[in-house]
Amino acid sequence: MNMYREDIIERSRFPRFKREMKASDLQGEVLNELCGDELTLYFSFDEKKERVIKLTFGGQGCALVTAAADMLCEYLGGKTKKELVDFSAADMLKLYGNPPSPSRLKCVLLPYEALRRAVAGL
Amino acid sequence: MKKLGISIRKDFPIFARRSGAPFVYLDSGATSLKPTRVLDAMNEYHESYSANVSRGVYEMAEQATNAYEDVRATTSHFIGGKPEEVVFVRNATEAMNLLVASFGGLILREGDGVLLSEMEHHANLIPWQQLAKQKKCILHFLPFNIETGELEWDKEAFSSFLKERKIKIVSLIHSSNVLGTINPIKEIAEHVHEAGAYMIVDAAQSITHMPIDVKDLGADFLVFSGHKLLGPTGIGVLWGRYELLDRMQPYQSGGEMIQDVNLKTSTFADPPHRFEAGTPHIAGAIGLGEAMRYMQEIGMQTIRDHEKELLAYAWEKLSHIKGIHLFGPNDIEKRSGVISFVINGIHPHDVGSFVAQDGIMIRVGDHCAKPLHKKLGITASSRVSVSIYNDHDDIDALSLSLEKMIKAFGL
Numbered sequence: 093m094n095m096y097r098e099d100i101i102e103r104s105r106f107p108r109f110k111r112e113m114k115a116s117d118l119q120g121e122v123l124n125e126l127c128g129d130e131l132t133l134y135f136s137f138d139e140k141k142e143r144v145i146k147l148t149f150g151g152q153g154c155a156l157v158t159a160a161a162d163m164l165c166e167y168l169g170g171k172t173k174k175e176l177v178d179f180s181a182a183d184m185l186k187l188y189g190n191p192p193s194p195s196r197l198k199c200v201l202l203p204y205e206a207l208r209r210a211v212a213g214l
Numbered sequence: 215m216k217k218l219g220i221s222i223r224k225d226f227p228i229f230a231r232r233s234g235a236p237f238v239y240l241d242s243g244a245t246s247l248k249p250t251r252v253l254d255a256m257n258e259y260h261e262s263y264s265a266n267v268s269r270g271v272y273e274m275a276e277q278a279t280n281a282y283e284d285v286r287a288t289t290s291h292f293i294g295g296k297p298e299e300v301v302f303v304r305n306a307t308e309a310m311n312l313l314v315a316s317f318g319g320l321i322l323r324e325g326d327g328v329l330l331s332e333m334e335h336h337a338n339l340i341p342w343q344q345l346a347k348q349k350k351c352i353l354h355f356l357p358f359n360i361e362t363g364e365l366e367w368d369k370e371a372f373s374s375f376l377k378e379r380k381i382k383i384v385s386l387i388h389s390s391n392v393l394g395t396i397n398p399i400k401e402i403a404e405h406v407h408e409a410g411a412y413m414i415v416d417a418a419q420s421i422t423h424m425p426i427d428v429k430d431l432g433a434d435f436l437v438f439s440g441h442k443l444l445g446p447t448g449i450g451v452l453w454g455r456y457e458l459l460d461r462m463q464p465y466q467s468g469g470e471m472i473q474d475v476n477l478k479t480s481t482f483a484d485p486p487h488r489f490e491a492g493t494p495h496i497a498g499a500i501g502l503g504e505a506m507r508y509m510q511e512i513g514m515q516t517i518r519d520h521e522k523e524l525l526a527y528a529w530e531k532l533s534h535i536k537g538i539h540l541f542g543p544n545d546i547e548k549r550s551g552v553i554s555f556v557i558n559g560i561h562p563h564d565v566g567s568f569v570a571q572d573g574i575m576i577r578v579g580d581h582c583a584k585p586l587h588k589k590l591g592i593t594a595s596s597r598v599s600v601s602i603y604n605d606h607d608d609i610d611a612l613s614l615s616l617e618k619m620i621k622a623f624g625l
Contacts, residue, residue: 095567101623105559127563127579128593152593154561155623196567 096155097190104155109165112150117141120210121151124202126195129153131161133206143172149203156199160188164203177211179204217512218520219605225249225508226603236573238611243391243419243552243599244577245441248505252445255504256497267496268470268487282496285503286486289451292506293436294427299459301452301486302499306418307337309437309452310385312489313414314341316462317435317454318383321412324350327381329411331356331365331397332589333390336582338416342385354379356386360590363393363542367402376409383412388431389420392581392597393542394525394549396420403432412458418442422601423521423550425514428453440498444601445505449498452489459485466491509602517602522546524600524609528553531613532598536620541590552599554581557616559625562594565616572615574608 113134120133129152136146147168149161167187168176184204185191192200223229226247229237239247265275267282286297303309322328328342332355346353356365365386368375376384384406389396403413412434417426421438428436435458440449454462464471464482468491473481482488509517526546532538537558543549557565566578577597580587587593598612 095571096564096619096622098622105624127561128584129561154563156564156567193567193570196563199563 093191095190095192095196100159100190101155103159103162107149107158107162109148109162110150110158111148113146113148118210118213120206120208120213122202122206122209124153124157124198126198127154129157129202131157131202131206133161133165133203133210135210137173141173143170144168144176145170149206153202154199156192156196157202160184160200161203161206163187164207168207173211173214176207177214179207217516218602219524220607222512223603225251227253229603236611238572238574238608240598240600240604240608240612241575241577242422242601242604243442243581243597245447246422246444246601247603248446248501249444249508251508252501252504256446256501259497259500264497266493278496281503282494282499285499285506288503288506289453292426292510293421293451293453294429295453296456298484298486299453299456301454301459301489302494303437303450303452303489304448304495305439305441305450306416306437307439307450309450310337310416311341312452312465313385313435313437313454314345316465316489317412317414317458318342318345318349320462321382322349322351325352325380327352327354327376327379329354329356329376329379329381329384329386331358331386333358333365333393333395333583333586334385334387335391335416335418336584337418338385338387338414339585352379354381358393358395358586358589363390363395364548365395365397369401369405372402372405373409376406376411381409381411383414385414385416387416387419388426389417389423389550390542390583390586391419391552392554392583392586392595394552394554395542396424396548396550399431399433407432419551422509422517424518434458440502440505443502443505444508445502446495446498449495449502451502454485456485459489462489464488464491468492470494512602518550520602521551521600521604524604524606525549525551525553527606528598528600528609528612531609532616535613535616537625538616541595552597554595554597556592556595557620560619560623562596565596565619568619568622569612569615572611572618574612574615576612 116134118135131151147165263277265278286300415433415436435454441447562578
């Protein structure tokens with residue numbers, strides 16, 4: 093299995109959701125102990141504070157982390173708080189679609205870990 | 215025909231076992247592959263005379279004891295010094311912890327200094343941090359030059375620098391596991407001794423790449439692991455000058471390290487046994503002894519020459535990769551064992567995973583040297599390391615895979 097599928101590389105090089113959000117409603121930050129990289133998810137909710145209207149990420153990471161974070165930000169846009177809470181690690185892997193080697197699983201799941209940190213603050 | 219490289223792979227069973235797929239092992243700096251001779255020696259112990267050492271009165275126990283004790287002599291042939299100056303430990307990390315606790319504990323007083331460098335492996339850093347906290351000592355660091363990868367030290371003022379800062383112990387990595395730099399230990403040690411301080415050498419990386427003589431280096435102590443030296447894991451060596459070992463307290467206590475025991479007090483055995491509590495890794499020591507004999511038969515200078523040629527070839531090949539930055543000295547006389555690098559726009563972990571898909575094994579990460587990476591302004595790097603079984607074909611495969619990666623990433 094090629095871990096570096098064309099669309100993964102493409103997303104990692106040109107992520108659509110990679111930008112810091114100055115005034116976010118919620119943040120989730122994690123450190124990847126494997127390499128020392130950091131990832132932060134920024135959430136902005138609608139007026140009722142029910143739905144995500146904008147989700148972006150910041151920090152530095154490898155191609156896998158960047159592509160996975162970008163996919164997650166795209167997927168969770170418009171979702172409710174409950175849907176954020178219910179999103180599982182299995183959902184993250186399904187969304188990513190390209191199984192990494194066991195030693196790199198942590199990279200693909202890093203955005204999910206950031207999400208867990210964020211929803212813990214809800 | 216060349217003695218090393220492709221032609222010596224027949225001595226290492228793993229090449230035949232993994233012959234079905236590309237097998238390009240460029241991670242010997244993490245751990246080396248093992249020759250059949252080493253594995254046979256360990257099996258022979260387990261199959262033919264697997265008694266405990268230093269206690270039995272029957273023939274098989276004597277055979278085991280002799281085989282184990284003989285490795286001290288083999289080690290002293292390998293690195294100089296005397297057999298009774300060789301202490302068996304688990305690895306270089308344990309040797310360092312033993313030294314910090316027993317020798318650091320003996321020598322250092324509140325306000326004294328210990329000199330390390332910015333390129334140390336965590337094994338020669340964190341134990342000192344712990345002791346410094348406990349004893350209220352001060353850690354000092356020799357900086358390295360980011361461009362050249364060499365230590366920066368003022369030769370003229372070094373002895374007075376050591377005295378002024380009350381530095382009692384200098385502990386340095388012989389050859390950097392990231393930069394590859396061979397540090398001028400011999401020259402530094404002369405100043406260290408002039409200042410009345412002690413010299414500890416972390417030879418975990420260098421031991422497998424070049425001839426080493428503890429007396430010539432001017433070391434008071436030298437540590438290394440067996441598994442980077444074609445030997446098994448779980449066995450390492452602490453070599454120390456006997457008169458210093460003799461002044462040190464045990465690091466661990468229990469069986470095999472005593473002279474006499476009463477209910478409330480005990481006396482301890484002489485070195486090296488004072489520092490080897492409990493049943494040691496007998497098979498490991500025997501395997502390590504065989505590894506050292508194997509390497510000596512090849513000749514450490516022959517090994518150094520082979521690796522120098524190979525590293526020069528690798529440096530040249532890798533320097534043509536687009537966006538690459540190679541760390542450490544370009545002068546091959548000042549480098550051993552490894553070449554670390556980063557490639558603009560591609561994370562080291564992606565480099566490692568990408569080439570792994572082509573059967574190429576390199577190390578990525580901080581290589582247990584976080585302060586070094588912080589100084590370089592990066593969190594991780596990729597590292598190629600070589601040994602006697604590596605050849606141009608390995609470097610060519612890596613170079614080809616990196617080119618492929620650059621193309622795939624559109625750089």
